Amino acid sequence: MKVKRIVANIQSPNVAAAKAFYQDVLGLDLLMNHGWLATYGSDQTMQTQLSIASEGGSGTPVPDLSIEVDDLDQALQRCKAAAITPEYGPVTEPWGVRRFYVRDPFDRLINILVHL
Template sequence: MSIRRAIPVVRTDDLGESRGFWVGFLGFTPGMDEPGFLMLRSPEVETTQVIVADPTAADAKVRDVDVSVEVSDVEEAYADAQRRGLEIVYPMTDEPWGIRRFFVRAPDGTVVNVASHRG
């Protein structure tokens, strides 16, 4: 299994204000711009990303995680997490927007969304 990208998740109550900071001040560009949800990327390095979500995000579960990690093989990651006895916070799920994912809790309490895009 290889890691394709890791994306921190920022929770906000004011998406417009957050957009002003991340886009206006830091210079990120929107890769996805949905009601209540932004996936922002660096204009120079597209895999340098941040997710910003407010309480109205279409993917309500995004606010339950601290970081999202895209892997090459989510099935392998899920099996490994189970073998290690890690706490699965959200079971393996095929989401309607084209990803397969699960959430796992790291020993420090961080909740990680582990996902792959479906073929």
Template sequence: MRAEKISTNITVDDIESARGFYQDFLGLRIEEFNLGWVARFTDPDSGAHVQLVTGDHTAPVDSAMSVHADDVDAAYAQAQSLGYEIVYPLTTEAWGVRRFFVRAPDGTVLNIVQHRGP
């Protein structure tokens, strides 16, 4: 698997309440998306970004980070062949991503995701 980008997922009680700190103080002024339960805020110059999550919409647990994979299907097969615990199976979500959750040996849950084109 090749990671194209990694996004830190920060659990918050309310995205709107947290917005000011991340946009105003940290300068992550661009809201790339906001689904109500997850939003990504990005610095327009550096590309630094975080995702704020109130609770995953479909998966049974929240993930600590999202790893944007070049080929999520191959990554899923590789994770299975290596015996890693799949926390949430490979799924094409209604909002246009294909993803699965895997637990790293240290216990960290990762969202392995690939955005699909239109």
């Protein structure tokens, strides 16, 4: 047996609020919408990963999600245009990533990063 996919599920009574962050800011496509569930994604091939952590690195809290992008500066500009202020960073970390933390509409801590 092989794991084919890992899906993050975020509980919210306001499913539509996800669009402003996950589609409009991060550029994910709306793949499925049942009203009670909206799934956002990309046609990019991704590795299946699950991280277990005691901290987020550099003394930060463990983020709820880590989202790797191809252009961190553009992601930061989109966040700022949407009045989303980073809680940490942007910073280049000693383990070879540049990243920043923001909160999504559901108050989840999101680590947006690019590998250097």
